[in-house]
Amino acid sequence: MNAAALTAVRPEATTQNVTLAKALNLGLREAMAADDKVLLMGEDVGTLGGVFRVTDGLKAEFGADRVVDTPLAESGIVGTAVGLAMRGYRPVVEIQFDGFVYPAYDQIVCQVAKMHTRSHGRVPMPMVIRIPFGGGIGAVEHHSESPEAQFIHTPGLKVVACSNPVDGYWMLQQAIACDDPVIFLEPKRQYHSGKAELDPSADPLPLFATRRVRAGDDVTVISYGPQVKTCLTAAEASAGEDGPSLDVFDLRTLSPFDLEPIFESVRRTGRAVVVHEAHRTLGPGAEVAARITEECFFSLEAPVHRVTGFDTPYPPSRIEHQWLPDLDRVLDAVDRTLAF
Amino acid sequence: MSERALSAVNVPTSRTPSPVRGVPTPTDPDDRGSGGAPMVQLLTPAGTRVHDSEYDLEFTVEELLAFHRDMVLVRRFDTEATALQRHGELGIWAQVLGQEAAQIGAGHALKPQDFVLPTYREHGVAWCRGVDPVNLLGLFRGVDGGDWDPHDHNIALYTIVIGAQVLHACGYAMGMQRDGVVGTGDPDVDAAVLAHFGDGASAQGDVNEAMVFAASFNAPVVFFCQNNQWAISVPTTTQSTVPLYQRSAGFGFPGVRVDGNDVLASYAVTKAALQRARSGEGPMLIEAFTYRMGAHTTTDDPTRYRTAAEVEEWQRRDPIARLESYLRSEDLIDDSWLAELAEEADELGSRLRTACKALPDPDPLSPFGYVHAELPAELAAQRDEYAAYLASFEDAR
Known part of the structure; x- marks a missing residue:
């Protein structure tokens, strides 16, 4: 874990009352400012700011090379992220909805999860795959799923889920700093429902800890x-x-x-x-x-x-x-x- | 399905091999082995030097001899590995036999700063990248996943999932763009990625997605498809009804078919495509038209799906024989040169045999250590539980 990168950016931010979507947005921003190897990739993450607006404003701030609107192909997104990670980047991939992750399943399970083992650690995969998950938004099929068991069952992946804005802010930065691939699950129906006090000068709980x-x-x-x-x-x-x-x-x-x-x-x-x-x-x-x-x-x-x-x-x-x-x-x- | 139903959906009930579809036929009218489509060739199957309007190159004697030496040594290495499998020293082997020219040509076209994504059959390219053949064997012996550092040689580990690595190639090339090593004009800086795959992989979504991404982002990646005519038992015509090189047009970048049994043409075309990519002009597709002379792997029996006549026809187009014939005609090699090379090949084979048998089995606890950069406590606990179990047998003895 790159603790230095995390602490480097903390200070001047003041306490804010934020939604989960905003907290994640702030977390991404901190991570991108701390490490220029951090890239965002996904469908509609750039100009639109993501269908849930989690990446809102980041393309304008960091440029199209670091916030990449990709073609509409999930395996392509994760597969190219593998190549970027091989080259030394830390891709943060957005899968637009939980039910859209399956086209990328092969890349996640056979490549992302196994590269560290296959290469005996010579080719780490410091990648975060963000997945808005869970139901309750009145959506059509494939937009309300909870696929976490598929990834928990896959050795080589780390899987975390945030449940509130403060955790979202910290856990996302910690996941990006982690040298292992992390499946990062975001409760989509809570993106914009309710705010919490976020104090960026507080000490976060470690990523892999139950509370x-x-x-x-x-x-x-x-x-x-x-x-x-x-x-x-x-x-x-x-x-x-x-x-x-x-x-x-x-x-x-x-x-x-x-x-x-x-x-x-x-x-x-x-x-x-x-x-x-x-x-x-x-x-x-x-x-x-x-x-x-x-x-x-x-x-x-x-x-x-x-x-x-x-x-x-x-x-x-x-x-x-x-x-x-x-x-x-x-x-x-x-x-x-x-x-x- | 009845014949009537078949015709109703306009599926032909029989298909005559058509040269346009890239089927190699013994009756190839111009004897170029092109499958009837336009194909870059600089050396005919008979070993006659011919010229190409777009991709012609002058070759130095050193280059020609290096091509020959590398093909001979890789073939020997491949033969040795096949024998090691037959002796039970390897679990399986994927032979490169017949495809040496495509791989040595492509491998020589690379610069040190380029990066390669191989399949599991790129022994010739790995050789050109300076990977010790011994380090390829572990994967096939069952002791590791390939024992080289991709960053030391600028070639990734072998990928077994068909086509998955082509996306990695595209992503790696996108990384090069962000690193500012594309299109600078500095020949020691500008870099590109060479993505290997086969005719079977051309049907995979990942390969097609990689071509979409590469085109959209103008990524410096050369798609190098070795069309060896067979995806295990399924002919290329089942993967594509148009010659594979023509696929690139739909993605928006150039494609070319090259004689993959002609090391000179394979080198010339790959060199041009890589240079184009390095200079920022974007991706390109090369279809190296070749033939898998051996089985798919040592578990395969090709007599079940292809004819001896077809294999004989391709034998006539052998990549090493044609270069040897050319070099002899130019008085660039003689019997003693060949004898020396044969001795070197014998030494390589002998070293490989010894080294293969000496590859140790991994420690049963070693898999736990490789899964994560940071070993989770619960996995450490599983490891310790298994270690204690193993130790209990030692106690019992």
Whole structure:
């Protein structure tokens, strides 16, 4: 990790109240200013500023050579980013929507992920692949998916998900400074929904670290990305009704996992619920549940419960709110684990 | 599907090989082995020096002898590796036999600052980049992924996924543009990328996307397609119904077919294309029209899909024999020169045999160390768990 590059640019910025999209934009800007090898590539990232405006203004500031509007071909984007990384650049690739990543899947899995191993470390792939993920925006097919399990299952990739503007700002810079390829998942329905105080002079949490976002005693609730907000809302609701007290975690990093804080919690609570939008079977929750079982077997009072997207393709948007995990489904699982 | 259904969708039920489609035929009217399309050739299959209006070059004696020596040594290396596979020392080998002229010609056209993206069959190009053949063997023996530093030799590791590296080539060339090493006019600075692929890969999306990107960004990349007529068992006509070099027109840059069994023409055309790219004039497609004399790999049996007559016809166009014939006719080599070269080839073969057998198996724990620049704690834990398991057997003994 290039810590020097991160600290070099911090100072004069003042605290701002920003959306996730703006925080990511600021993070990209800091990273580009810190290291002229950082390039942005993707569909509509330049003149338009990205369909979600995450790269807004960056082409004007850094030029078309560093903010590249590419042809509309995802494998081409990632494949040329591989070549740029070979040449010493640090490409930050935007995949416009989660469901558009599959044409690039071969390049990501067979080239990006394996180059370090193949070359015995002589050809690192310091690349960030940004993917707006998750549902809830009323979109058509392919625009609301949660493909993280595909990448968690691929050795050689690192996979992280931010859940709020402050993390977005720091985690993106840390991912860009990382010498390994990072799949960077952004909860798209939160890009413009709500702001947070961003203090660029604060010390960030390391990239590959899980964070407790609310302390509680009865049930450990584990999530990441867009569902962190759901879980926090559930925890508040439960507390407001004198219900069970939830110990809520934002995983932040999905590969590698950082599960020690989770184990510590489950050893106290004896109960865990994992929440994500990705499909259930072999989703991240399956791995988290397995590891909790391995590490906390004698502390468990109930099987680990999962609240997830179902094993169906993402549904038509008029019923997506029923398909997605929500406050009620989370609390239902909490109740079931307590009643076990 | 019934015949009626076939005709309804206008699919021909039989196809007569047509010279326009790039099918090599023994009845090639001009005996140039061109498949009937225009093709740059400077040395005929019989070894007669001919001239080309666009790509002609004068060659020094040193150049001609180097071409010959390199082709002979690479063929020997290739033959030796095939034998090593038969002896069980390699798991598999992809022979370059028959394609030496295309590769040695292209390899000699490179400057040190150029960069090469190879397939898994570019043994001749790797040779020209100064990669020790021993370091190619690890991939095929199953001990590593190719043991050379791409930055030391300016040639990437072999890529096995068909066509994936062509996009890398384009990206690398885009990096060169950003580094300011294209079109400066300084011959020691200006650089380009040579992207290798085959007729089979020409059907891949990645190759076509690379051509789109290269054209749009005017990237200094030379697409070097060795059309060796067969993608394992499938003929080039299934990949393309037009001669492959013509594909470039649709992308907006020039393409040319060169006799890939003619080292002089392969060198001349690649040199021109690279120089064009280095000077900032953008990408170009070269179709090196050649033939895979061996099997696809040592696991393949080409007698199942091609005729002995076809192989014999291409044998007649052998790249080394034609250059040798020319060099003899010009009194540039003699028996003693050839004998010396044969001795050198024997030494190379012997060194390769010994070195191949000496390549150690990797440590079973070594894969864990190569996955990431920063080894995650959980992967370190997996490694330690496996190490402890392995150690438990040692304890038991």
